[in-house]
Amino acid sequence: MKLTRILFTYARRIAAVKSKKFVEFDPVFERYASFNPSPLSLEKFMEFGGSQNACERTSFEFLRKELPVRLANIMKEINLLPDNLLQMPSVAMVQSWYQLSFKEILTYENADPDDNEMLENFTERLVKIRNRHTNVVETMAQGVIELKDSHGIDSNTETRIQYFLDRFYMSRISIRMLINQHTLLFGSQLAQNNRHIGCIDPNCAVLDVVKDSYENAKFLCDQYYLNAPEVEIKTHNATVPDQKEDIRMVYVPSHLYHILFELFKNAMRAVVEYHPEDMELPKLNVGITKGDEDVTIKMSDQGGGIPRSKSDLLFHYMYSTAPQPMRSENGSAPLAGYGYGLPLSRLYARYFHGDLILSSVEGFGTDAFIYLKLFPSEANELLPVYNTTASRMYHTDT
């Protein structure tokens, strides 16, 4: 019996190496993949970095376990992708980046947390890992295009790829959040805004981020279409109606900016293309409301809307009504990219248990709602967990 088991395991290892899943049968990898990721709330992130002498040792001891757990959990799902996708050069490259980064972090598994030189080296290693993974989104998108061009993608495969990419990019957002917090708090970079805790602004002025993202989207729109809609922004503090102060909350400004910039680009594109002859375009309306639980940002446009039958497609990777992006004669970039903007924006909104919802009226225009958790204690990371339910999603022939 023992010999049979040895031969079987050996055969599985050979098969795994051939299918580039060799890391799958590494007992250390399996151990880390067996742990569930530990979600942190914005409140917890602030505790990590809030005290005057934020504790680098505590952060290191958390990350040297949590980062390989999160990497291993999503690597288990990468390993479950269809072989013809895994064999695409770009996907194989992304998989190799994850395997290398997983192994590099494991070298700190038994390091001495009181060794300051080691702590410095760990932070530098995190920067190198973050840089290695900079182009993961584009590279995965290229891998899907390679599969579409070489094998075609049926609806069943598309559904699995959509399921995987939502989880894969959410995992990536969370891993980069952990790395950014540690490197900003303890790295050698110049101290950023001293009010911020890492990339978190404890008093994020929502109106400022709305204005900033609008101006930048308008600049691109003007460049490409030589026209852009104006905007009217209203704020409403439902908890303290007479309060004239800005609506502020604990949030990651760069995440909110990413969401708003994408929505403004889409709204502007729809309005300009729906009113091709009008120099006077209907303005965009933005409402910022602070309630008892939520901060809600509503963006309304009169861009003609999109049929209900098509609106879900906007959240599909690689869907876009725009032809593949081309630069105009003056080299200005189109507002439309490869269609990843909206699905990624929804992931950023959902990352701290918020959401992004579209409500379109065909023939008139579209309302986009960004829901954010007001209380940092409720703004918990939403993390994909590798388990039998997830695994089944990659096997069912629906």
Ligand SMILES: O=C(O)CCCOc1c(F)cc(-c2c(C(=O)NCc3ccc(C(=O)O)cc3)noc2-c2cc(Cl)c(O)cc2O)cc1F
């Ligand atoms: O490619 C990228 O990266 C950006 C990807 C995204 O590119 C789009 C884009 F910016 C704007 C629209 C669009 C249209 C449209 O285009 N309506 C015309 C049509 C009518 C019928 C059909 C149809 O039958 O299929 C499709 C479109 N109407 O409302 C919106 C609209 C969409 C969003 Cl997400 C938003 O926040 C605000 C909006 O006003 C669609 C996009 F897809």
